[in-house]
Amino acid sequence: MALTSFAEAEAFLRSRIPKLDGRAFRWDEALERMKALLARLGDPQEKLKVIHIAGTSGKGSTAVLLASLLHAHGFRVGLSLSPHIHDLRERVQIGGLPVDDKRFVSSLAAVLDAAGDARPTYFELIIALAFCAFAGSEVGYCIMETGMGGLYDATNTVKNRDKLVLLTRIGIDHERFLGHTIAKIAPNKAAIVQEQNTVLSVPQHDDARHAIEARAAEKHAKLTFIAPPKDVVLSEETTSFGWSGTRHSTSLLGLHQAENACLALAALETLGRRDGFAVDGGRVAEALGTARFPGRFERFEAGGKTVIVDGAHNVQKMERFCESLALVYPDRRFDFLVAFKRDKDSLGMLRSIVPLARSVTITSFFSDDQDLVHLSKRTAAVKEECASLGIAAAVVPEPRQALMTVLGKGGDVVVTGSLYLIGAIYDEIVSASRRGSTTAAAGRPAGRTGGSPASRRGLPRGRGARAPRGTRARSRTRRAAARARPGV
Secondary structure (H helix, E strand, O other), rough: OOOOOOHHHHHHHOOOOOOOHHHHHHHHHHHHHHHHHHHHHOOOOHHOOEEEEEEEEOOHHHHHHHHHHHOOOOOOEEEHHHHOOHHHHHEEEOOOEEHHHHHHHHHHHHHHHHHHHHHHOOHHHHHHHHHHHHOOOOOOOOEEEEOOOOOOOOOOOOOOOOEEEEEEEEOOHHHHHHHHHHHHHHHHHHHOOOOOOOOEEEEOHHHHHHHHHHHHHHOOOOEEEEEOEEEEEEOOEEEEEEOOOOOEEEOOHHHHHHHHHHHHHHHHHHHHHHHOOOOHHHHHHHHHHHHEEEEEEEEEEOOEEEEEEEEOHHHHHHHHHHHHHHHHOOOEEEEEEEEEEEEOOOHHHHHHHHHHHHEEEEEEOOOOOOOEEEEEEEEEHHHHHHOOOOOOOOOOHHHHHHHHHHHHHOOOOEEEOOOOHHHHHHHHHHHHHHOOOOOOOOOOEEOOOOHHHHHHHEEEEEEOOOOOOOOOOHHHHHHHHHHOOOOO
């Protein structure tokens, strides 16, 4: 197919977004279609050193941290993430930057030529495009985040025995597709483990651990459950933690980010031993300290107030985010702006939000430019859930208007509940931070993969001051972190 511009490529991809309810989609047929497509492309995925990441929470953060660590050690890294917030090209990154328009268009054209009469979906086309772009760019490593689950995911096409599998925290999400218990969900995610792979996992719930162990044994894979982080301490700008005898610090905020960073560090050390490169402590510190991931406990300053943006979209993620929020700001309450996908446990998420809320404003979103059509839960239903928890929420259906309403309330603001909500108003949040603050922090550029060239992409990110040593907030954090359940 002849494509002459990125705009044409983007428009074509949108035409391939499935219009069916996801429950009616034939996921097993989709995987077979994906395998056939890649075979016609010469199986580019088998020519790459692949790190494959699955889990319920923390996949994207772990991918970003590992990409930053590998980049700091001199490697050219391909990174595939989903969903995107600001730009479709966030989904396919090379060397810390979104793939350039020319390579994006040419890679998609090659995929479409190979597809022939088949009709791969939006997500399948982007994953095939990513494999082609990475193989054509001779990346040193290729990091692939699963879209949903693992068993039938379009990324689950790599047979290479050298594939490194990373399993983040597994919990309850996408129940309509994966099941309603961890015992049902975990085998689907563990199914990315293939013959003789090396597998690294964070500590898991018993049901998830048993599923992972069973899959590893079936596939003769080498499985390691990594040690958890120790003595996690949060400030407004860093998460510090101990792991494997060393104190580390990352710019990604949250108790959960310590666990994600440990998994990324374990992956780096595993690759170093396997591929013969030395892990350098100074480079590790630089990479962890400059990593950026928009929409994950991202802090802005606007009009003299703090605006925090986090895409927590299931109960597990929201619990960890709110726990971390309370530790960083122990004496504050926030004006929350929320919207939830229609199939999410919004009541469960609100139970974490309400104790920290000065007010709650409910809005909505409709996204038809990603892998599926995404609708928010009815605002009236969410308002009723808020009332059941003792808070009278306001409703402003249009998300940009809702943001302006909340910013006008006078308090510090939290935007959360869905990455699709954040994507709908991210540019407005950035603009508000630029208009409303003259601090260097508010205009600080932020990219997807941190201290690499991604940090010059121009997406602003606010930054606060480090909590001083010995303060009450720090000691509270240390005590609470010892009790915390990691995982987003």
